[in-house]
Amino acid sequence: MSARPHAAVATAATSAVAEPAADPCCAAPLPVLGRDVTVPLVIGGEVTYAALDYAASAPALQRVWDDVAAYAPYYGSVHRGAGYLSQLSTDLFENSRVTVAEFLDCREDDQVVFTRSTTDSLNLLAAVLPADCQVFVFETEHHASLLPWKDARVTYLNAPRTPQQAVDTLERALAGREPNGPALVCVTGASNVTGELWPVRELAAAAHAHGARIVLDAAQLAPHHLVSVRELDVDWVAFSGHKLYAPFGSGVLAGRADWLQDADPYLAGGGASRKVARRTDGGVDVEWHTTAARHEAGSPNVIGVYSIASACKALTEAGFDTLVAREQHLIDTVRAGLAEVPEVKVLSLFGDDAPRVGVISFVVEGWNSSHFAAALSAEYGIGVRDGLFCAHPLVRTLLGSDPQQIGECGAPEAEPGVGVPPAEGWGRSLNAIRVSFGAGTPDEHVERFVRAVKELVRDGAQWNYRTEDGRCVPDRG
Numbered sequence: 011m012s013a014r015p016h017a018a019v020a021t022a023a024t025s026a027v028a029e030p031a032a033d034p035c036c037a038a039p040l041p042v043l044g045r046d047v048t049v050p051l052v053i054g055g056e057v058t059y060a061a062l063d064y065a066a067s068a069p070a071l072q073r074v075w076d077d078v079a080a081y082a083p084y085y086g087s088v089h090r091g092a093g094y095l096s097q098l099s100t101d102l103f104e105n106s107r108v109t110v111a112e113f114l115d116c117r118e119d120d121q122v123v124f125t126r127s128t129t130d131s132l133n134l135l136a137a138v139l140p141a142d143c144q145v146f147v148f149e150t151e152h153h154a155s156l157l158p159w160k161d162a163r164v165t166y167l168n169a170p171r172t173p174q175q176a177v178d179t180l181e182r183a184l185a186g187r188e189p190n191g192p193a194l195v196c197v198t199g200a201s202n203v204t205g206e207l208w209p210v211r212e213l214a215a216a217a218h219a220h221g222a223r224i225v226l227d228a229a230q231l232a233p234h235h236l237v238s239v240r241e242l243d244v245d246w247v248a249f250s251g252h253k254l255y256a257p258f259g260s261g262v263l264a265g266r267a268d269w270l271q272d273a274d275p276y277l278a279g280g281g282a283s284r285k286v287a288r289r290t291d292g293g294v295d296v297e298w299h300t301t302a303a304r305h306e307a308g309s310p311n312v313i314g315v316y317s318i319a320s321a322c323k324a325l326t327e328a329g330f331d332t333l334v335a336r337e338q339h340l341i342d343t344v345r346a347g348l349a350e351v352p353e354v355k356v357l358s359l360f361g362d363d364a365p366r367v368g369v370i371s372f373v374v375e376g377w378n379s380s381h382f383a384a385a386l387s388a389e390y391g392i393g394v395r396d397g398l399f400c401a402h403p404l405v406r407t408l409l410g411s412d413p414q415q416i417g418e419c420g421a422p423e424a425e426p427g428v429g430v431p432p433a434e435g436w437g438r439s440l441n442a443i444r445v446s447f448g449a450g451t452p453d454e455h456v457e458r459f460v461r462a463v464k465e466l467v468r469d470g471a472q473w474n475y476r477t478e479d480g481r482c483v484p485d486r487g
Contacts, residue, residue, distance in 0.1 A: 037336045040328060041072035042255065042450030049391045052473045052484045057391035060455035064253070065202050065369045065446035066395055068233060070317070071255040077320040078257075078313055088312050089281060089303075103312050106319035107302070113322035114247055114264050115238035121267040123302045124260065124315050128229040129154040131248035131263035132196070134305055135225055136162065138273035143192040146183055146222070148176070149403040150203075150359065155196045155227040155248075156403070162194075169407045172360055173209040177216055184220035193222035199231030203401050203408070203444070205341075205369030206360050207231070214243045225265070229253050233448055234337060234367040236330040239265065251318040255325070255449065260314025271300050279307035325449070333449050337368050340447055340456050344370055347460030353377075353467050357408040357442060368451070371399070371444040373409065374467060379441040384482040385471040390462040392455070395444045411440050 039045075048056040061069055081102065086095030088103045107122045116122065125131045136158035139145070145159040148167045156166075165183055170176035180195065187193060195217040200207050210226055217224040223245040228237050232249040239247055246265030252258045275282040275298055282304050285297040298304050325333065345362075348354045353375040358364065374382055383396035398405045445459060474485040 037332050039336075039452050040255075040324065040449045042069040043072060043075055044069050045450065045452075051391060052388040052486075060390075060392040060458055062445045062447055062451070062455060062459055063393050063395050064233070064448045064451070065205075065230060065399075065444060067252045067258070068255050068448055069450055070257050071321055071324050071450070073324045074256050074317050074320040078317055081313070081316060085312070088310050090309070099312050102316050103310060106315045109319040109322050110262055110264065113237075113326060114232075114262075115240050116264055117240060119267060120239065120265050121270060121302045122262060122264045123270065123305050124310060124318075125248075125263055125305075126259055126311075127154075127252070127261040128152075128227060128248045128250040129158075129261075131261050132225070132227065133158045134263055134276045135194075135246060135248070135269075136160075137276050138269050138305075139194065140192040140269065140272070143194060144187055145194050145196060146180065146187075147196045148179075148198075149407065150201065151196065151198055151401070151404075152202050152227065152229070153400045153402070154229070155198065155225075156401075159196070169359060169404060173212070173364075177209055177212045180213055181216050181220075184216065184222055187220070187222075190221070193217075193220070195222050195224040196227065197224065198227045198229075199237065200234065200367045200369070201359070201401075201404070202230050202369060203371050203399050203404050203442075204358050204360075205230070205366035205371075205446070206358065206364045207235075207366060210242050210244065218243070223266070230367060230369060233325075235334060251314055251321065254318060254321045256317035256321045257314065260311050260318050262318065267300075270302075270305060274298070275307055276305040277307040281310070282307035328449070337448060340451060340453070341366065341368055341370070343453070343456050344445060344447075344460060348372060348463065351464055351467050354463065357405075359408070368447040369444065370446070371405075371408075371442045373442050374463075377466075378482065379443045380482040381471070381475055382466065383443050384475055384484065385466055385473070386459070386462055388475075388484045389466075389472055390458060392459050392462055394459075395446075397441050399442070399444055405442055406440075409440070409442065 044059065044061060047059045049059045050056050084095050084098050086093065086099040088100050090096065111120065111122050125134060132155050139162055143162050145162045145164045146167060147156060147159065147164065148169065150169045167179050167183055170179050195213065197210065197213050198208055199210055214224045225246040225248065226242065226244040228247050228249040230253065231237055233254050237247060246263060248263050249261065251260035282298055283296050284299045287295050289295055348356055354372050357371045373379060379396040383394050386392040386394055447456060475482045476485040
């Protein structure tokens with residue numbers, strides 16, 4: 011069945027992205043929702059909000075929102091109806107699967123399974139591991155890829171300090187594993203803490219040389235760089251829509267089909283089952299789908315899936331060469347500005363020269379990180395994140411803090427502004443500050459951020475702050 015999309019939907023789905031400027035570094039940011047939102051400042055007045063927390067959730071592209079709005083009146087049940095709207099929705103859903111496969115440059119026999127998020131994707135993969143599978147994962151991973159493997163034999167690898175050390179560490183670990191048994195390596199493509207790019211192709215080669223498979227957590231990589239399953243030679247890739255300029259609630263696990271087909275469905279229910287029949291003894295026999303539907307039980311999130319496909323098209327049409335060049339300009343602006351402030355220490359595993367995406371974490375001598383982030387928001391209209399970024403072992407390693415210390419956002423010091431005593435340096439910092447940006451970030455936002463950091467370090471906060479529920483917030487009397 012292939013329903014012909016209604017004209018309004020077809021037009022939105024093929025809407026053009028603005029042509030970039032001749033110089034990629036000077037190209038305009040892609041239009042995103044919220045780009046004109048103003049927020050009040052505690053010191054008076056309003057300012058356009060500078061969303062610099064892309065690593066947590068990137069704003070939705072205007073293109074994505076327009077596509078969804080054009081489709082919404084034609085919303086119908088997927089795979090479950092004979093009516094035109096149901097057929098149209100099914101067509102959009104399955105065509106979105108094709109779009110994602112093309113975006114990731116998947117192999118012909120790979121499957122694209124739609125999930126809720128990267129976390130959901132990796133938990134799905136963990137649920138279908140063969141019996142007695144051994145998993146190798148670096149301590150540097152986001153919790154989404156660090157924690158799902160509870161039913162497997164897990165080897166946690168120490169944080170490497172160079173890309174080559176990462177490969178060597180994995181080589182040694184794999185060489186010492188039990189031969190012939192199934193094994194899986196899980197690795198990030200770009201760190202959600204430091205933004206540094208990992209040597210994925212080399213790690214994949216090491217994994218395959220030792221008979222292991224590899225899954226790539228591309229949550230922070232896919233929004234910034236072209237991801238090719240074929241070129242990287244990874245077995246699976248996972249990412250989230252809400253980091254790829256699409257709304258919340260959708261994700262992708264794409265890759266080899268055999269482990270997915272051999273395991274029971276991640277969720278049992280309608281859609282995953284191909285045939286269900288009662289037995290004479292009163293029980294039920296179930297024949298499960300062998301396609302991606304096997305792990306997509308329930309009514310699918312067609313709007314979320316269509317949003318991901320729309321974002322994939324928009325980024326592809328904008329051109330990753332242009333996007334990467336412009337983002338590098340923003341990275342250079344932020345790093346050069348922070349380098350001018352001696353009190354700021356940027357966190358890094360691989361060093362200053364390591365290639366990275368627009369994710370930078372740092373601490374400020376003499377400041378509680380929650381207090382600093384609160385002041386950026388309340389006094390400058392800048393949204394960043396503070397804390398351990400769902401990567402507690404990595405941040406603690408980078409900060410040299412005690413792993414037993416409580417490290418929730420804003421928790422380390424008793425009073426806002428006390429921070430880390432200058433005499434003791436950065437060693438007592440339990441949390442960090444993260445600034446992150448991408449295709450929708452105007453130059454003014456990162457320039458305002460750099461200016462704000464310098465002013466806060468030089469002059470201090472203009473407002474009083476207090477601790478509330480473990481966080482620093484403006485004290486409004």
